[in-house]
Amino acid sequence: MALKSKHLLGLEGVNREDIQLMLDTAASFKEILERPIKIVPALRGITVANLFFEPSTRTRFSFELAEKRLSADSVSFSKDSSSVRKGETLKDTVRNIEAMRVDLVVIRHSAAGAPHFLARCVDASVINAGDGAHEHPTQALLDMMTLREKYGSLEGLRVVIVGDIAHSRVARSNIWGLNTLGASVAVCGPKTLIPLDVEQLGVDVYVHLDDALEGADVINVLRLQFERQTQGLLPSVREYIRQYCITTERLADAKENLTIMHPGPINRGVEITQEVADGPYSVILDQVTNGVAVRMAALFLLSGGGV
Amino acid sequence: MSKAKSLWIKSGRVLDPGSGFDKVADVLIRNGRIVSIGAVKKPPVGVELFEARGKLVVPGLIDMHVHLREPGREDEETIFTGAQAAAAGGFTAIICMPNTNPPIDNQETVQFVCQKAEEAPVKVYPVGAITRGRQGQELAEVADLVAAGAVAISDDGDPVRNSEIFRRALEYASMFHIPVISHCEDIDLRGPGVMNESYVSTILGLKGIPAIAEEVAVARDIAIAEFTGGRLHIAHVSTAGAVELIREAKRRGVQVSAEVTPHHFSLTEEAVRTFDTNTKMNPPLRAEADLQALRSGLADGTIDCVASDHAPHSSEEKEMEFDAAPFGIVGLETSLGLVLTELVGTGFLTLSEALAKLTVNPARILGIEGGALSEGGVADLTIIDPEVRWAVDCQSFRSKSQNTPFEGWELTGRSVATIVGGEIVYGRQEDEN
Numbered sequence: 090m091a092l093k094s095k096h097l098l099g100l101e102g103v104n105r106e107d108i109q110l111m112l113d114t115a116a117s118f119k120e121i122l123e124r125p126i127k128i129v130p131a132l133r134g135i136t137v138a139n140l141f142f143e144p145s146t147r148t149r150f151s152f153e154l155a156e157k158r159l160s161a162d163s164v165s166f167s168k169d170s171s172s173v174r175k176g177e178t179l180k181d182t183v184r185n186i187e188a189m190r191v192d193l194v195v196i197r198h199s200a201a202g203a204p205h206f207l208a209r210c211v212d213a214s215v216i217n218a219g220d221g222a223h224e225h226p227t228q229a230l231l232d233m234m235t236l237r238e239k240y241g242s243l244e245g246l247r248v249v250i251v252g253d254i255a256h257s258r259v260a261r262s263n264i265w266g267l268n269t270l271g272a273s274v275a276v277c278g279p280k281t282l283i284p285l286d287v288e289q290l291g292v293d294v295y296v297h298l299d300d301a302l303e304g305a306d307v308i309n310v311l312r313l314q315f316e317r318q319t320q321g322l323l324p325s326v327r328e329y330i331r332q333y334c335i336t337t338e339r340l341a342d343a344k345e346n347l348t349i350m351h352p353g354p355i356n357r358g359v360e361i362t363q364e365v366a367d368g369p370y371s372v373i374l375d376q377v378t379n380g381v382a383v384r385m386a387a388l389f390l391l392s393g394g395g396v
Numbered sequence: 397m398s399k400a401k402s403l404w405i406k407s408g409r410v411l412d413p414g415s416g417f418d419k420v421a422d423v424l425i426r427n428g429r430i431v432s433i434g435a436v437k438k439p440p441v442g443v444e445l446f447e448a449r450g451k452l453v454v455p456g457l458i459d460m461h462v463h464l465r466e467p468g469r470e471d472e473e474t475i476f477t478g479a480q481a482a483a484a485g486g487f488t489a490i491i492c493m494p495n496t497n498p499p500i501d502n503q504e505t506v507q508f509v510c511q512k513a514e515e516a517p518v519k520v521y522p523v524g525a526i527t528r529g530r531q532g533q534e535l536a537e538v539a540d541l542v543a544a545g546a547v548a549i550s551d552d553g554d555p556v557r558n559s560e561i562f563r564r565a566l567e568y569a570s571m572f573h574i575p576v577i578s579h580c581e582d583i584d585l586r587g588p589g590v591m592n593e594s595y596v597s598t599i600l601g602l603k604g605i606p607a608i609a610e611e612v613a614v615a616r617d618i619a620i621a622e623f624t625g626g627r628l629h630i631a632h633v634s635t636a637g638a639v640e641l642i643r644e645a646k647r648r649g650v651q652v653s654a655e656v657t658p659h660h661f662s663l664t665e666e667a668v669r670t671f672d673t674n675t676k677m678n679p680p681l682r683a684e685a686d687l688q689a690l691r692s693g694l695a696d697g698t699i700d701c702v703a704s705d706h707a708p709h710s711s712e713e714k715e716m717e718f719d720a721a722p723f724g725i726v727g728l729e730t731s732l733g734l735v736l737t738e739l740v741g742t743g744f745l746t747l748s749e750a751l752a753k754l755t756v757n758p759a760r761i762l763g764i765e766g767g768a769l770s771e772g773g774v775a776d777l778t779i780i781d782p783e784v785r786w787a788v789d790c791q792s793f794r795s796k797s798q799n800t801p802f803e804g805w806e807l808t809g810r811s812v813a814t815i816v817g818g819e820i821v822y823g824r825q826e827d828e829n
């Protein structure tokens with residue numbers, strides 16, 4: 090079996106079979122990660138370029154580790170796109186990639202659609218490692234993998250995504266993927282951070298946290314960027330904390346089997362308390378482990394590997 | 397140009413939307429003027445013959461909203477190349493916006509444009525700025541601008557934020573009987589938006605420009621026009637709400653006119669899903685309901701004109717991430733084809749209604765010559781093949797820039813000759829695409 094698309098630009102339009110294939114493949118790679126020798130020659134001779142135009146240590150390390158485990162040759166480039174002239178670097182990059190005969194490109198960029206631009210211009214397969222507020226498909230896949238490990242199936246699972254939905258690529262990719270796998274998705278956040286017509290994505294929308302948390306199996310907590318306050322989208326971070334911070338008290342009526350997720354990095358005490366992040370419901374560290382497995386799967390499947 | 401020549405346009409369907417004249421007839425031109433419309437019995441000696449059987453002979457088309465990049469960005473367009481693109485697109489007159497560098501906010505720059513225009517194949521009329529430097533702070537010297545040849549004033553692209561200044565602009569402009577052309581947009585509501593705010597912007601994660609950014613500004617400008625009695629022309633209307641506001645205002649007798657671009661009545665925000673930067677323009681492509689409202693607004697006369705908002709940008713500037721790319725697309729060479737295909741071909745407008753939006757209406761709004769066919773009148777004409785099917789190929793554009801979202805579109809109907817002051821300034825070869 091192989092994926093239907095040459096690229097992994099997002100989870101919009103990716104069907105159930107392809108998502109299952111990526112998750113199954115990730116599960117088998119995870120076994121390798123648990124062996125003493127955590128390396129397979131699956132991508133020997135394949136060159137991967139990691140292009141990080143936005144600071145991200147976690148995602149970059151995760152991809153780099155995945156590439157090492159698969160024996161790929163990889164080069165990494167990281168530059169904050171806010172520090173370079175807009176547009177310049179992306180075009181330069183295209184030329185460089187063509188010259189270097191890269192097979193796979195992993196790109197993180199602050200502008201939505203930057204991976205699509207690349208995919209149009211180069212022969213290599215492109216993996217979107219997060220583009221603006223658009224998509225972050227490998228994050229959603231690792232979230233789904235983590236949930237599948239715990240619940241067996243996502244069918245009927247009530248997943249609540251809490252926080253800055255408007256600016257979150259994690260939320261968007263999760264909504265597409267979770268809906269495809271039959272979960273029931275809700276989003277919750279202040280009205281000013283809920284994007285227009287989001288309910289058309291097939292999600293329930295809540296502005297009050299307690300309403301949203303009723304009956305939740307999973308709470309996926311998003312990171313709050315403090316600049317939302319200066320942009321006039323929030324009166325204050327303090328008020329955000331009072332209304333949306335996931336605390337032990339808020340979880341008093343939670344299901345026994347509740348799962349707390351966070352894509353990281355966490356603002357402890359802002360969107361989630363230390364106690365909850367490190368508490369019994371949290372799977373935040375499993376997410377990190379699964380991140381490597383999912384990225385191995387994506388790299389492997391897009392490099393032409395079949396299972 | 398030599399004006400002693402005569403031209404005999406034979407057996408075309410002569411259609412003059414202003415007078416309602418619509419007959420197969422000959423048009424005889426001499427000394428840059430139309431001598432007769434009707435059968436030519438005794439052709440003058442040495443007359444040049446243009447066989448127009450099966451073609452439409454109409455008043456020269458006028459595009460009242462184009463951006464020529466001279467002075468400032470001559471690498472993207474000059475007055476001359478913009479005029480060439482206009483001629484190729486069937487336009488005999490274009491009206492150029494003042495957002496050049498330096499801006500057209502003083503007499504010298506108006507004169508510069510008018511001088512350049514003399515060498516251009518079509519008529520080029522400058523629009524002067526409303527405010528000095530297009531900064532929205534102090535009125536430009538409007539009397540001087542008009543004296544030098546400006547036909548309207550506008551701070552297009554940077555709408556006048558200060559309502560008091562906009563009020564004074566309408567009052568002041570009314571002394572010279574020129575319209576104030578308003579790019580209606582509330583800059584705060586637009587914010588850093590790059591596309592229509594909707595479900596599509598939500599899933600693409602692109603910052604949205606809400607319809608209310610336009611509608612709030614249209615409502616304000618109409619209120620000020622109504623109060624002052626000044627003449628307001630609303631550029632590139634893009635939302636259903638704006639159409640309704642203008643319709644209501646016209647019903648009340650406010651002196652307001654409006655234009656729509658071919659891209660806004662042909663494309664919706666769905667086109668942005670590819671992240672192709674040639675779908676990035678301001679106002680942005682809107683929703684299907686907006687497109688339908690624009691077509692209805694054209695049909696019932698709420699929207700008076702079609703204008704291209706021709707905005708050339710180099711491929712260097714457009715080939716980048718969506719957020720960073722500039723707004724705007726070229727339009728002079730696709731405008732007529734889109735009008736004929738999307739409005740006439742679909743039955744939204746009759747041929748005569750559609751052509752009025754490109755001829756008599758803009759001429760009346762701006763008070764410029766042309767836009768009509770009459771004996772003794774200026775010989776600005778466009779000859780159109782209404783049946784020819786052609787494919788848009790940006791490589792063949794006369795414009796210096798190729799930024800079009802219509803590449804590869806199959807259109808029906810195209811100009812075959814453009815005549816300015818009795819001279820054929822553009823003639824399309826039979827095999828030419």
Ligand SMILES: [Zn+2]
Pocket residue numbers: 552553579631632678679
């Ligand atoms: Zn404008």
